[in-house]
Amino acid sequence: MQEFLRVKTVQEVLEIIRGFEPLGIERVSLCRSYGRVMASPLDSPEPVPHFSRSTMDGYAVRSRDTFGASETLPALLEVSGEIFMGEVASHSLQNGKAMVIPTGGMLPQGADAVVMVEYTHLLDEKTVEVTRPVAPGENVIGAGEDIARGQRLFEKGWILRPQDVACLAAVGVGQVPLMARPRVAVISTGDEIVPGDGGELPGGKVRDMNTYSLKGLVKEGGAIVGTCMILKDDLKSMVHTCRDLFESHDVILFSGGSSVGARDYTLKIVESFEDAQLFVAGVAIRPGKPTILARMGPKIFWGLPGHPFSAMMVCRLLVVPMLHVLQGKKTKQGPFENPGTVPALLERALPSVHGRTDCVPVKLKESSDGHTAEPLFGRSAMISVLVKADGYVVISEHDEGLDRGALVDVHLFSAL
Amino acid sequence: MQEFLRVKTVQEVLEIIRGFEPLGIERVSLCRSYGRVMASPLDSPEPVPHFSRSTMDGYAVRSRDTFGASETLPALLEVSGEIFMGEVASHSLQNGKAMVIPTGGMLPQGADAVVMVEYTHLLDEKTVEVTRPVAPGENVIGAGEDIARGQRLFEKGWILRPQDVACLAAVGVGQVPLMARPRVAVISTGDEIVPGDGGELPGGKVRDMNTYSLKGLVKEGGAIVGTCMILKDDLKSMVHTCRDLFESHDVILFSGGSSVGARDYTLKIVESFEDAQLFVAGVAIRPGKPTILARMGPKIFWGLPGHPFSAMMVCRLLVVPMLHVLQGKKTKQGPFENPGTVPALLERALPSVHGRTDCVPVKLKESSDGHTAEPLFGRSAMISVLVKADGYVVISEHDEGLDRGALVDVHLFSAL
Numbered sequence: 001m002q003e004f005l006r007v008k009t010v011q012e013v014l015e016i017i018r019g020f021e022p023l024g025i026e027r028v029s030l031c032r033s034y035g036r037v038m039a040s041p042l043d044s045p046e047p048v049p050h051f052s053r054s055t056m057d058g059y060a061v062r063s064r065d066t067f068g069a070s071e072t073l074p075a076l077l078e079v080s081g082e083i084f085m086g087e088v089a090s091h092s093l094q095n096g097k098a099m100v101i102p103t104g105g106m107l108p109q110g111a112d113a114v115v116m117v118e119y120t121h122l123l124d125e126k127t128v129e130v131t132r133p134v135a136p137g138e139n140v141i142g143a144g145e146d147i148a149r150g151q152r153l154f155e156k157g158w159i160l161r162p163q164d165v166a167c168l169a170a171v172g173v174g175q176v177p178l179m180a181r182p183r184v185a186v187i188s189t190g191d192e193i194v195p196g197d198g199g200e201l202p203g204g205k206v207r208d209m210n211t212y213s214l215k216g217l218v219k220e221g222g223a224i225v226g227t228c229m230i231l232k233d234d235l236k237s238m239v240h241t242c243r244d245l246f247e248s249h250d251v252i253l254f255s256g257g258s259s260v261g262a263r264d265y266t267l268k269i270v271e272s273f274e275d276a277q278l279f280v281a282g283v284a285i286r287p288g289k290p291t292i293l294a295r296m297g298p299k300i301f302w303g304l305p306g307h308p309f310s311a312m313m314v315c316r317l318l319v320v321p322m323l324h325v326l327q328g329k330k331t332k333q334g335p336f337e338n339p340g341t342v343p344a345l346l347e348r349a350l351p352s353v354h355g356r357t358d359c360v361p362v363k364l365k366e367s368s369d370g371h372t373a374e375p376l377f378g379r380s381a382m383i384s385v386l387v388k389a390d391g392y393v394v395i396s397e398h399d400e401g402l403d404r405g406a407l408v409d410v411h412l413f414s415a416l
Numbered sequence: 417m418q419e420f421l422r423v424k425t426v427q428e429v430l431e432i433i434r435g436f437e438p439l440g441i442e443r444v445s446l447c448r449s450y451g452r453v454m455a456s457p458l459d460s461p462e463p464v465p466h467f468s469r470s471t472m473d474g475y476a477v478r479s480r481d482t483f484g485a486s487e488t489l490p491a492l493l494e495v496s497g498e499i500f501m502g503e504v505a506s507h508s509l510q511n512g513k514a515m516v517i518p519t520g521g522m523l524p525q526g527a528d529a530v531v532m533v534e535y536t537h538l539l540d541e542k543t544v545e546v547t548r549p550v551a552p553g554e555n556v557i558g559a560g561e562d563i564a565r566g567q568r569l570f571e572k573g574w575i576l577r578p579q580d581v582a583c584l585a586a587v588g589v590g591q592v593p594l595m596a597r598p599r600v601a602v603i604s605t606g607d608e609i610v611p612g613d614g615g616e617l618p619g620g621k622v623r624d625m626n627t628y629s630l631k632g633l634v635k636e637g638g639a640i641v642g643t644c645m646i647l648k649d650d651l652k653s654m655v656h657t658c659r660d661l662f663e664s665h666d667v668i669l670f671s672g673g674s675s676v677g678a679r680d681y682t683l684k685i686v687e688s689f690e691d692a693q694l695f696v697a698g699v700a701i702r703p704g705k706p707t708i709l710a711r712m713g714p715k716i717f718w719g720l721p722g723h724p725f726s727a728m729m730v731c732r733l734l735v736v737p738m739l740h741v742l743q744g745k746k747t748k749q750g751p752f753e754n755p756g757t758v759p760a761l762l763e764r765a766l767p768s769v770h771g772r773t774d775c776v777p778v779k780l781k782e783s784s785d786g787h788t789a790e791p792l793f794g795r796s797a798m799i800s801v802l803v804k805a806d807g808y809v810v811i812s813e814h815d816e817g818l819d820r821g822a823l824v825d826v827h828l829f830s831a832l
Contacts, residue, residue: 029613031628034631034632084607086607086620104722146798147800151800161830162629162632162636163802166612166625166628169613169623170612170724170799172614174612175614201466204467204501204504204522205502207586207587208585209582209583209585212447214578215578216450216579233501308582312582383582383583384562384567386579386582387579413577413578
């Protein structure tokens, strides 16, 4: 634990994160499963539809009774009853008979097709004329034609969309085996920090921003926001609080000042856990270098920089992907990546350094052929820059900068 | 109300919807404001930072006391105290003096710059040597330099992202004036429908899907899902329930069967309200033609088709945009549209009819130069088609179809 860790690249940190195991499985009732992740493959326990249904208003018939029927030589069938929506026919259909059936009605035993009401003529209460033949299966959706019993519906890792939840409802899966969601505590530290919920601001104090931005990103990442709090720069109470929070949380996001002293505090908290494993102490990213990642057994601890922009970018680039890994989420659903980017031409050159990842906030502007991206500069403490920005450009560790006019992907800042 | 309404195009319906007024304004505490919409412009009530802060660990000085300082001829300053994080200096800085200050510390009165600790040498407890001059404002972020008091932070209609919420925290806005969110009731009707939450399925019955898919879309639209229920095809109880639900909901989504009879029920419910105004009875869209939109005073009633795919597409294309209008949301935030589309080449020609909008579910596939979109065919009742689909292609009312190989925008089905 005491060994000196060199600063890691973003790719190295992501590699470590991808090695984390998902948290576990829980059974969740269907109405709370939106956006959640399937914990195992699911084969349909039931066919859909459950029974052969009419797709038209008309008469359920044996198709062969209609063969050869025409306007001039209609088939005459005896009306032996009516089928009501949601009910099973009282008897099966005999040769030469027909039963009234509504769209969606359940075909009686013996029937294999439906004649649309448009091609019939009721002669009297008991007799119907059919003026067109129907083929077997015509105007019918067969049992299991939509979904067969045992058909694979979802693979493990699938993120449930509204129609997927509806599909689970259709096949009678009321409780879904889902990946557990991590519970995340968010802590802002600093003797100068006071709550950001309004009220008088005492001299020398600063309102908390980081719990608000981090909380929003944790929600976007699909995790549960647990305790959010502000701590003074007091090592003993920090250690005590972290031990407490790990009783009821899987992850702690700890944002300290980025000063050398604050970073020391964070490392000391990690060291105070006997089973601590320090994975990362410093990331080659700007902003966000003084980032710490450690595990205490199954629990995960992030020490994030105190500057709002730095904390937010590290959370977006590293913490949120980890929240996805803990939930067994794939970064791609189907063959496409999350499309939260917009292509744009860079308005100014952006210098960088090989081996370091740079994140530069940009403002998007409309131009004759698409968009241009204006880099916004400002100290990393500035929240106003982030508010003005539509998104950010990433200069990868393999690049030494981007030229003016370069085509870049702007990662959009999203609203939940 | 009794006049015959011709079928309207999607554009005509959207035009009607855009005429609806937002619901109203409510004050919401900051921690519940993520993704919500500003109800009025907001100017910052406070400057950020509130006071001049050091951006380095070092000494707060009067810059002119350091002018001309160098390694060989350092400036000698008297250390007159230390500034602690979150505290106001006990006294102001006099000529020829310096005070120890941490990163983020509040500058004492009289100081106008900070010398980094790297360019100083403590000679004794009371005397520090400064080996480089600092300019006024150097290593300092001035009061209001990030955000000036009175500066416009957000326009009306802005959707709050995590950093925007953090910004409101920074300027002490604990309660935010936001647009109210519509409360939506979701009703599935049909004598054959039973709840979709598992359990035994009686003969002739069908499990409810529409409340599940519609609920997910209503959530994605930022609205509040209120009561969800199943009703039998009984006009009196339908009317009674709708009157009841309007007491506590702004919008009712009523999905009936798409049969002629079911549509009649829906129209009769509308007619039973004396103040009902029928805007739409039939939309030129496939699937989804038998769609009804009415207002009863301030309340809004949608009659959606009963088929799952139809109900879902009408909800996505018409109901969700209306939920945005009721919340005062703009379709664009900044200069870009919601980027939930992926460009792809169509694998097959899709015929359509001028004057009608067609929505065709597609599966995306990776190809050498991007993606191709495979249209999925199936009856509109089929949930399996929707589950297989990654998104859908819209053939506008101005087109008579799309050619094989055409470049199309695939609208992705998203997970909340």
